[in-house]
Amino acid sequence: MILSALNRKALRDLWQMKGLASAVATVMACGVALFILSRSMLFSLDLTQRTYYERYDFADVFAGLKRAPNTLAARIAEIPGVARVQTRIVVPVNISVPGLDEPATGRLISVPDGREPVLNRLYLREGRFLAPLADDEVLASEAFVTANNLQLQDTIAAVINGRMKQLRIVGIVLSPEYIYVIKPGDIVPDDKHFGVFWMNENALSTAYDLDEAFNDVSLGLLRGASEPDVIQRLDDLLEKYGGLGARGRRDQLSHQFVDNEIEQNRNMGMFAPTIFLGVAAFLLNVVMTRTINSQREQIAALKAFGYSSLQVGWHYVTMVLMIVAAALAAGIPGGLWFGRVTTQMYAKLFHFPEFQYRIYFSVIASAAGISVVAGIVGALTAVVRAVRLPPAEAMRPEPPASFSPTLMERLGLGHLVPPVLLMIVRQLERHPIKTALSMVAIALAASVLVLGNFFQDSVDYMMTAQFQWVQKYDMAIATNDDVADRALYEVGRMPGVLRAEPTRRVAARLRAGPRTRLVGITGIRRDNQLSGLVNMDGQETPLPPDGLMISKKLAEVLEVNVGDYVEVEALEDKRPKQRVLIAATLQDFTGLRAYMDLDALHRLMREGPVLTGVEMLVDPLQQETLYRELKNTPQVAAVNVKKHAMDSFDKTIAENLRIMKSINLLFAVVIAVGVVYNSARISLAERGRELATLRVMGFTRGEISAILLGELAIVTLAAIPLGLALGHAFAWYMCTAFDQELFRFPLVITNRTYAWAATVVIIAATASGLIVRRSLDHLDLVAVLKSRE
């Protein structure tokens, strides 16, 4: 196709301003890439999750209980709305893994002998399913196998109902129930020390004395069934069998985390691209305004020769569209690349049989649509000016720019200021909107940096709080059932145990009016030294002698305040129901928690001194001996070693944060360089004549650079505090946008983060300023004097 002369002009004009055009296109490309990333990731995650759930029959309702006969399953199936019922046995186990000194924790789940479960079916990655009636075979979760470098046919030892048993891994599997695997009580995944295993039902029921009985049930619901209604009826049915409270998917841990991630992508999908496309639109406005101003005579000539105003307008729109096209050409592969990086980050956290990051055509189409709109909106005022310009007026040069005394001078301070500074200040005041937008754009760069580092700061703070203030113990163990408190003295006598304190956990339902939540009430001694009840600000709240202390978030969810009463329904043992005072709240970081003085909890439970866990300080030199001892202690169902949680955190979350931080840095630099480079180039183009005149009259290069770049320096320096404040505001928004029941990010931004954001912006601005300064060396002094402009 032969290009029309006007299109050739558009291409050549663009080539002339390639530096500016690519700066704009790069900023826009970042917006496109981010949009494609978050929308495609949103759809991909959503599709992967839905497909997985559907194909592998992820249940809708989950309930644990003490023990019920298998015959109850038929009655559960009669609950209106229930389509399928899967009863099973789920037990915690303490396991030893070859190559791992410390004990690990596992969860054993039964599968019907010789057939697949009807719900929560397993995806077999490697090996085979269990042979019917085999009692020494297990299927192991992939994350655990990978983290421990295990293979098929490797064995692990588990203490099953008090007896050590060797279990052979015959299959490596994934389950829709465990896309995100987290050990109860932990706040980050620790795949090395927590695994899920599936075993034949016969073997497990024999070992745990649960013949013809179950202690866990999952339900699949009919379409249109009322989940709350089913949960209510199920709870009623299970009550006398020690039901621990049924929950829907919304309260299923793995599902919660995946949903949270989907939600985050939904939020970021709107937020981040808006910033970049907004900045790009502003830059386009500046560039096109300048281009059209400098082409007044050309526009006049085109119109004089008979081109219509519309054709002239379209000509400039074409230039905008070419820039948008370049942005899309870079942004689409950019989005693909970010997708791969993010997919790798997800792979560490989410265990899908297959996670396919797909770019959707509809996403690309909307990215293109949004970019075109942003581009045209940005360039609109400039293009309209070109369209409206009467040819005769356009032939004349633009009248000299009008200036007026600045605020500073009106205040009578003008005489204090040298003319060079006056030039700068008046230039800034003459275009207040442009100055303000430049400032906002640079401020956005700073805010992106603050936001990027905020996650790090916040997580660092959270981890310090969790690992130093809350978990003051080195190791904690949990038992299967409550045991008499003399166990505390037995643990205390184990090698290397320096201090041991009891904990008692009771599954309970808290009810306030129509609002209920399933929680674990943790009983600890008021004089305990190993569990800190620490608020976000680092202050401890003392445990009241009576009544509950609950997470502030839980108080919000239940709509109760300190001084109110809630109904506590214990779901264990004698299942007492009692009104209990909310004696205090705790502004903590994760989950919905409830604490009580140990003696008060015993009174509530109408029980003697029992415990379900021990927290310990351990002599590191005797750790290995202690590990061996614990591996052989039948009652111990779980061992939590603080050090392992910290290591696991470093390997997953911390690494992901580092990747996010570098991507953020890249984005912020693109904005900062884009804006400053653009402003400097436009200033140079608009004021080249002025600067050349000064050079002719004897100003040095350094002096005119100061005039050109001083303006930008002022804008940049003024933008930084604004950007830091904006970053703070964005961080606040992020704190509120995250799932508050799972995590509450503390709004912590260190001074180092602010300093870092300011420094990066200043360096990026200086670098782009220096690039433009180099063109001052090539200023054509002679030519510039002869032309009108």
Place this chain on the structure above:
Amino acid sequence: MSAPAAAERTSVFAARGVTKVYHMGEVDVHALRGIDLDLYAGEFVVLLGASGSGKSTLLNILGGLDSPTAGSVHYRDRELTEFDDAALTRYRRDHVGFVFQFYNLIPSLTAVENVSLITDIARNPMDPVESLRLVNLGERINHFPAQLSGGEQQRVAIARAVAKQPDVLLCDEPTGALDVQTGILVLEAIERINAELGTTTAVITHNAVIAEMADRVIHVSAGKITSVDVNTSRRPASELDW
């Protein structure tokens, strides 16, 4: 007012064999073809020629904006052609006053500030207000360029050029963008500077009428000096008309 006697004259500029070739793509343009020229202290010279004759190139070389391809230019006892960029900047800053066809004022600065911009960096400046008074603009010193007529803007430019008390005043078509009346006001200002301050003045023009106010008229054509006329009597600018 008459030309100083030849014997007393000190040469400010001495150009010898000045040649300037521009390489415009594949074509060589010979802007100057071996010019010999002297400008003397305090004189008023008009360089007269058609557009493209090379007069602007010559002025740019004298003003330290451009360097010749061959030949030498002496400014007093110094070889201008050997100056590097920094030295040329220094030279323009200390010794040369420029007046341009399109004024080249800084739009964001008022008249007096445009002048101050120069006096701030000059070694021996006059008071900016004083220099504006010299061009009869004492009343409008606080106006911005956009608030001044073309003739007024040009007179601010002249005040700006002379405020540093330069050794030479180089004016490139100073009336080129003005009508007759305002052009004459501008020429009067230049005339007054030359007379009262004794500043060596070179004016480039293609307007032969202006040549009548000069001490010497140098005709430039096709990159060469074709003739030099000495006016025995200079006509005051106020009497000119074109």
